[in-house]
Amino acid sequence: MTSITGKTKLFATLGYPVGHVLTPQKMNALFAERHYDGVMVAVAATPGQDLARVVAAFRAMRNFGGAVVTVPHKTGIVTLCDHLSPRAANAGAVNVIRREADGSITGDLLDGVGFVTGLQNAGETLKDRRVLLAGAGGAALAIAFALAEAGVAHITVTNRSQDRLDALISRLKNSFPRLSVSANDLSEGHDIAINATSLGLRENDPLPIAPEHLRPPMLVAEVVMMPEQTGLLKAAGWAGCRTHSGRHMLTGQLSAIFDFLTAA
Amino acid sequence: MTSITGKTKLFATLGYPVGHVLTPQKMNALFAERHYDGVMVAVAATPGQDLARVVAAFRAMRNFGGAVVTVPHKTGIVTLCDHLSPRAANAGAVNVIRREADGSITGDLLDGVGFVTGLQNAGETLKDRRVLLAGAGGAALAIAFALAEAGVAHITVTNRSQDRLDALISRLKNSFPRLSVSANDLSEGHDIAINATSLGLRENDPLPIAPEHLRPPMLVAEVVMMPEQTGLLKAAGWAGCRTHSGRHMLTGQLSAIFDFLTAA
Numbered sequence: 001m002t003s004i005t006g007k008t009k010l011f012a013t014l015g016y017p018v019g020h021v022l023t024p025q026k027m028n029a030l031f032a033e034r035h036y037d038g039v040m041v042a043v044a045a046t047p048g049q050d051l052a053r054v055v056a057a058f059r060a061m062r063n064f065g066g067a068v069v070t071v072p073h074k075t076g077i078v079t080l081c082d083h084l085s086p087r088a089a090n091a092g093a094v095n096v097i098r099r100e101a102d103g104s105i106t107g108d109l110l111d112g113v114g115f116v117t118g119l120q121n122a123g124e125t126l127k128d129r130r131v132l133l134a135g136a137g138g139a140a141l142a143i144a145f146a147l148a149e150a151g152v153a154h155i156t157v158t159n160r161s162q163d164r165l166d167a168l169i170s171r172l173k174n175s176f177p178r179l180s181v182s183a184n185d186l187s188e189g190h191d192i193a194i195n196a197t198s199l200g201l202r203e204n205d206p207l208p209i210a211p212e213h214l215r216p217p218m219l220v221a222e223v224v225m226m227p228e229q230t231g232l233l234k235a236a237g238w239a240g241c242r243t244h245s246g247r248h249m250l251t252g253q254l255s256a257i258f259d260f261l262t263a264a
Numbered sequence: 265m266t267s268i269t270g271k272t273k274l275f276a277t278l279g280y281p282v283g284h285v286l287t288p289q290k291m292n293a294l295f296a297e298r299h300y301d302g303v304m305v306a307v308a309a310t311p312g313q314d315l316a317r318v319v320a321a322f323r324a325m326r327n328f329g330g331a332v333v334t335v336p337h338k339t340g341i342v343t344l345c346d347h348l349s350p351r352a353a354n355a356g357a358v359n360v361i362r363r364e365a366d367g368s369i370t371g372d373l374l375d376g377v378g379f380v381t382g383l384q385n386a387g388e389t390l391k392d393r394r395v396l397l398a399g400a401g402g403a404a405l406a407i408a409f410a411l412a413e414a415g416v417a418h419i420t421v422t423n424r425s426q427d428r429l430d431a432l433i434s435r436l437k438n439s440f441p442r443l444s445v446s447a448n449d450l451s452e453g454h455d456i457a458i459n460a461t462s463l464g465l466r467e468n469d470p471l472p473i474a475p476e477h478l479r480p481p482m483l484v485a486e487v488v489m490m491p492e493q494t495g496l497l498k499a500a501g502w503a504g505c506r507t508h509s510g511r512h513m514l515t516g517q518l519s520a521i522f523d524f525l526t527a528a
Contacts, residue, residue, distance in 0.1 A: 004292060006277070006285035006306040013270070018327060021270035028268060041303055042270040043325050050324035057321030060314035061307050063282060 004039050010063050011040040011261060014054065014077075014097075015070035018042040023068050026250075030258055038065060038262070047076050055080040059103045066098035066261040069107075074138075081107035087145045090175055093138060096260050108260055111139060112146030114253025115194075115223065120150075121255070122248055124219060127151040130189060134208040135196035136164040139223055143196050144172055154180040156188055158209070186213045193236075194221045200230030207232050214239040222246040268303050274327050275304040275525060278318065278341075279334035282306040287332050290514075294522055302329060302526070311340050319344040323367045330362035330525040333371075338402075345371035351409045354439055357402060360524050372524055375403060376410030378517025379458075379487065384414075385519070386512055388483060391415040394453060398472040399460035400428040403487050407460050408436055418444040420452055422473070450477045457500075458485045464494030471496050478503040486510040 013023040027040040045054045051073055058064050069077050074093045078084065081094060082104035088094045094107035119126060129152050133140055136159035144155055155172065159165040165183055172181050182188065186209075199208040201224055209232060214220055220236035225246035233243045277287040291304040309318045315337055322328050333341050338357045342348065345361060346368040352358045358371035383390060393416045397404055400423035408419055419436065423429040429447055436445050446452065450473075463472040465488055473496060478484055484500035489510035497507045 004288045004303070004305055006282040006288065008288075008306065010305050010307065016326070018270040024268045024270065024272075039268070039303075039305055041268055041274050041305060042272065042327060043274065044327040045321075045324050046326070053317075053320045053324040056317045057309075060309050060317040062280070062310070063306060063308040 005037075007037060008063075009038040009065040010061065011038055011065045012043040012058075012067040013040060013070060014043045014045065014051075014067045014073060016044050016046050016072060018044040021070065023070070026254055027068070027257070030254055034258070036258075036262060040068075043067070045073075047072055051076055052080060055097075055105060058097070058099055059105060061099075064099045065264065066096065068257060068261075069095050069097060078107065081105050083107070085109065086175070087112070087142070087149070090145065090171060091138070091141050093142075096257055098261055098264050100264050109142055110253060110256045110260060112142030112144070113149075113256045115143050115221075115249045116146040116150050116252070117256050118248030118250075118252030119192075119221065119244065121252055122244055124192070124244070126192075128153045129191040130154040130156075132156045132158070132186065132190040132193040132209065132213070133196055134158050134194065134199075136161065136168040137197070140196035141168055141171065143194060143223070144168060145175065148172065148176040148179050152179075154182070154188075156182045156185055156190065158184050158186065186210075190218060192219045192221060193241075194223070195230070195232050196223050198224065200224040200232055201226070205231065207235060211235045211239060214241050216240040217242070219244060221248075223249055225250060269301075271301060272327075273302040273329040274325065275302055275329045276307040276322075276331040277304060277334060278307045278309065278315075278331045278337060280308050280310050280336060282308045282334075285334065287334070290518055291332070291521070294518055298522070300522075300526060304332075307331070309337075311336055315340055316344060319361075319369060322361070322363055323369060325363075328363045329528065330360065332521060332525075333359050333361060342371065345369050347371070349373065350439070351376070351406070351413070354409065354435060355402070355405050357406075360521055362525055362528050364528050373406055374517060374520045374524060376406030376408070377413075377520045379407050379485075379513045380410040380414050380516070381520050382512030382514075382516030383456075383485065383508060385516055386508055388456075388508070390456075392417045393455040394418040394420075396420045396422070396450065396454040396457040396473065396477070397460055398422050398458065398463075400425065400432040401461070404460035405432055405435065407458060407487070408432060409439065412436065412440040412443050416443075418446070418452075420446045420449055420454065422448050422450065450474070454482060456483045456485060457505075458487070459494070459496050460487050462488065464488040464496055465490070469495065471499060475499045475503060478505050480504040481506070483508060485512075487513055489514060
């Protein structure tokens, strides 16, 4: 890490608690690698009034750049932003904020963008592809939006809870009227299968996509980072499919976060 | 500098502008030297509402340790503190704040303590000494209080402006009724002469104390740091006096600031 001076731009990882966060270490390494004079520190604040006070101070600090927003503030910070990206507004969630030159705060949601950037950095093409997406939670929503923005032709969403599935599909259709979307129909031909559930974190988790649906030349991709070789990726390998592990999402996210934070 | 993690305690140098500040570099070096898991960053905020917002956020940030307060906030921050040390209250100025475990903010004024710590670190004894102090501004006031707290027997204050001189002497007498104090009487025997004016910063400045008053075994001490060899210190050397340059104050201040900031 380079030395902190009075000219160093200030960034934060904002959460509660923050003892376990790894973003400051990773972003400071990226700042050094890219010769950017910035420093990221962890900031611990509880939801509600304390969060509002911290965001008010971010506006007031002239040398503040922005923050990565993590648990439990991703939804609570939405109303504290002055500007939201369409995807953040649509998801009702924010994972990065940036201080603009006028002191206003812009929020964006880069979870899905990070995943898509990770795919693209690994050389994958998304334009006109047909995607099978397992999950309808926050991660799946963010990834579905980022896939649609990247120009995929079709998304099939699968989920056990019908309510969340319906909600995600309705949001997708509203935002991308020309995107082809279907629910729970695994028979259609897919180029890319993505696990956006947390299944795979634990050793005895069921597979998020049944092995019979994994067929070459399909690419099978994960959001789960630990273990790097999830049950799904193992099954995909046995079936002869190419695989894309969760760590690509992390690298893609860092790159997308850097671009967002330093764009003011 | 060690790596910043989610467990690293956060400190600030709070001023406006902050591009030129050197405290973050120096304090981060001291944190590393003392194996203390802290990081100091510069925070730029203008006086008034923005300063108030930043201090409100310092209360809200659970992993915030404290701040060095510099120009132009040393007086403006006084009313934003919950607790003040007697010397800060008396001077109406604060140069360090600390976040207590309950989120309250304690302010102190360590300028004079830093100077006295610098003298003590250099092996000088202050107890029962007779001191000649040139100047009646903020630095002189802080040093006078710190000298009185360190147990000197007598302080002679000299200053061109009678009003400021009277004000300083009156404050000193109020706070330390048993201290012997006199004004502008350079004939009395002094063990230590201290320049607490800014005379010496520029090459053509007049001497803050006339050379005929510098006589061995007197110790002659400076607050001016640049140049290290001021006109006063040169004259003191020619007169055969021992000298104590302004850089000792900086080292003493850093040590006193570290102790204050990490005491919560």
